[in-house]
Amino acid sequence: MSEIVVGLDIGTTKIACFVGQKNEHGKIEILSMGKTESLGVTRGVVTNIEKTIQSIKSAVQEAQDRVEGELTIGVVNVGIAGQHINSIQHRGIHTRTATDDEISQLDIDALIEDMYKLVMEPGEEIIHVLPQEYIIDNEQGIKDPIGMSGVRLEANFHIITGRIAAAKNIQKCVTKSGLEVQETILEPLASAAAVLSDEEREAGIVLVDIGGGTTDIAIFHEGIIRHTAVIPFGGNILSEDIKEGCTILKRQAELLKVKFGSALASESQENEIVCIPGLRGREPKEISIKNLASIIQARMEEIIEHVYYEIKNSGYEKKLIGGIVVTGGGAQLKHITQLFEYITGMDTRIGYPNEHLGQSPIAETITSPMYATGIGLVLKGFESSERQNRAKRASAIKTHSKKTKGSFFDTIINKSKSWFDEDE
Numbered sequence: 001m002s003e004i005v006v007g008l009d010i011g012t013t014k015i016a017c018f019v020g021q022k023n024e025h026g027k028i029e030i031l032s033m034g035k036t037e038s039l040g041v042t043r044g045v046v047t048n049i050e051k052t053i054q055s056i057k058s059a060v061q062e063a064q065d066r067v068e069g070e071l072t073i074g075v076v077n078v079g080i081a082g083q084h085i086n087s088i089q090h091r092g093i094h095t096r097t098a099t100d101d102e103i104s105q106l107d108i109d110a111l112i113e114d115m116y117k118l119v120m121e122p123g124e125e126i127i128h129v130l131p132q133e134y135i136i137d138n139e140q141g142i143k144d145p146i147g148m149s150g151v152r153l154e155a156n157f158h159i160i161t162g163r164i165a166a167a168k169n170i171q172k173c174v175t176k177s178g179l180e181v182q183e184t185i186l187e188p189l190a191s192a193a194a195v196l197s198d199e200e201r202e203a204g205i206v207l208v209d210i211g212g213g214t215t216d217i218a219i220f221h222e223g224i225i226r227h228t229a230v231i232p233f234g235g236n237i238l239s240e241d242i243k244e245g246c247t248i249l250k251r252q253a254e255l256l257k258v259k260f261g262s263a264l265a266s267e268s269q270e271n272e273i274v275c276i277p278g279l280r281g282r283e284p285k286e287i288s289i290k291n292l293a294s295i296i297q298a299r300m301e302e303i304i305e306h307v308y309y310e311i312k313n314s315g316y317e318k319k320l321i322g323g324i325v326v327t328g329g330g331a332q333l334k335h336i337t338q339l340f341e342y343i344t345g346m347d348t349r350i351g352y353p354n355e356h357l358g359q360s361p362i363a364e365t366i367t368s369p370m371y372a373t374g375i376g377l378v379l380k381g382f383e384s385s386e387r388q389n390r391a392k393r394a395s396a397i398k399t400h401s402k403k404t405k406g407s408f409f410d411t412i413i414n415k416s417k418s419w420f421d422e423d424e
Contacts, residue, residue, distance in 0.1 A: 210330025
């Protein structure tokens with residue numbers, strides 16, 4: 001069996017586990033999926049350890065049971081999100097000692113490793129260090145420095161930070177579920193890997209992932225990530241608004257949103273009515289679809305205004321040819337793209353996570369935007385393992401070349417010794 005990678009999406013409304021492997025054509029297939037209700041997470045942050053562990057175990061067990069043959073999940077790539085996520089820009093410098101050699105992956109790794117040593121605010125840690133562009137001996141705008149020559153290697157970095165406690169709680173939940181964390185990945189980066197094409201990243205695009213508790217934003221331009229942000233509102237706040245506005249139960253509000261919800265009140269008919277069963281002994285409640293859409297639209301406008309503020313704040317507003325891609329569970333809301341286009345004036349499409357996948361046994365069941373993060377975690381897991389393999393190969397080649405050099409000089413020294421011995 002080829003290498004297996006597992007993505008674990010610990011969300012506010014659901015915990016989903018995805019098992020993926022590469023087929024003979026190099027395409028990634030999703031072999032199975034397990035999903036369960038998330039009971040201990042609020043706005044992307046773990047608030048109840050025991051309930052989260054139960055949900056993780058349940059999702060992982062379901063994913064294992066669905067795979068044909070024996071499979072025990074031990075190592076997972078976990079997503080992290082939440083309002084505590086921040087990003088900063090920083091420049092790093094690495095002066096090379098082996099100036100005769102070409103720049104290798106090891107030099108880049110050393111430069112990135114240095115960035116993880118930056119001093120953060122108390123209680124914060126670095127989650128990701130993302131190189132944007134490299135500078136070699138003051139030559140700017142280099143995207144891939146491997147194989148080039150130079151002494152002074154610099155890079156501009158996009159550094160993503162988060163609260164140590166939030167990251168530790170996620171790791172604690174995963175570890176106590178009998179699993180090992182291979183890598184912690186920022187959720188909007190995972191979603192971007194699942195739904196965006198290389199051309200869109202090059203052209204300039206905004207990824208908006210509307211989850212249950214948070215809305216995650218990632219802005220790309222010229223193939224490089226330029227800005228990330230997390231807004232503390234998501235699909236759950238729409239359900240809360242419906243519950244308050246229509247004075248119904250939370251469960252009924254969620255069902256109403258999913259089945260009859262719309263982001264544009266103007267698209268609903270005045271005379272459309274839904275009947276909700278009343279509490280015991282009480283009359284059923286009639287709710288106008290137009291009124292429901294008005295409640296949803298008011299809150300969605302607020303979320304989109306936050307998104308638009310982040311786009312303007314990034315400084316790339318005029319450079320984003322690709323427009324906006326909306327994904328996550330919230331992307332399933334009717335007329336969501338029209339509302340985005342109306343408020344931001346940017347082209348908008350829904351992002352489906354089967355963009356980079358090969359045919360898989362459960363292809364039909366995983367096309368929903370709500371699975372973008374989980375599938376993206378599998379894709380990022382494969383990227384990470386390939387990067388580690390490249391670094392190992394680079395290290396092995398360097399070691400081998402040093403040994404070869406040593407043996408060559410040893411031979412010359414031994415030969416010259418023998419010549420002197422003969423002269424004597």
